[in-house]
Amino acid sequence: MAKEVFMCRPCAEKLKAAGKCIMHSPVKDKGDCYNCKSRRFGYTCEIIKRSRKNEKNDT
Numbered sequence: 001m002a003k004e005v006f007m008c009r010p011c012a013e014k015l016k017a018a019g020k021c022i023m024h025s026p027v028k029d030k031g032d033c034y035n036c037k038s039r040r041f042g043y044t045c046e047i048i049k050r051s052r053k054n055e056k057n058d059t
């Protein structure tokens with residue numbers, strides 16, 4: 001199952017480039033970035049998980 005999170009644009013683009021997420025629609029309101037914890041505008045993203053045992057390593 002994919003996990004949907006909110007990420008700021010730099011993080012979303014970085015993870016997308018790394019093949020770790022799929023960017024969805026832009027979010028109109030500010031939110032706390034899943035990756036860097038900054039409060040800014042960003043995107044809804046779908047995290048791509050490769051294996052279950054890495055779940056605890058989410059940052």
Ligand SMILES: [Zn+2]
Nearest residue numbers: 008011033036
């Ligand atoms: Zn971020």
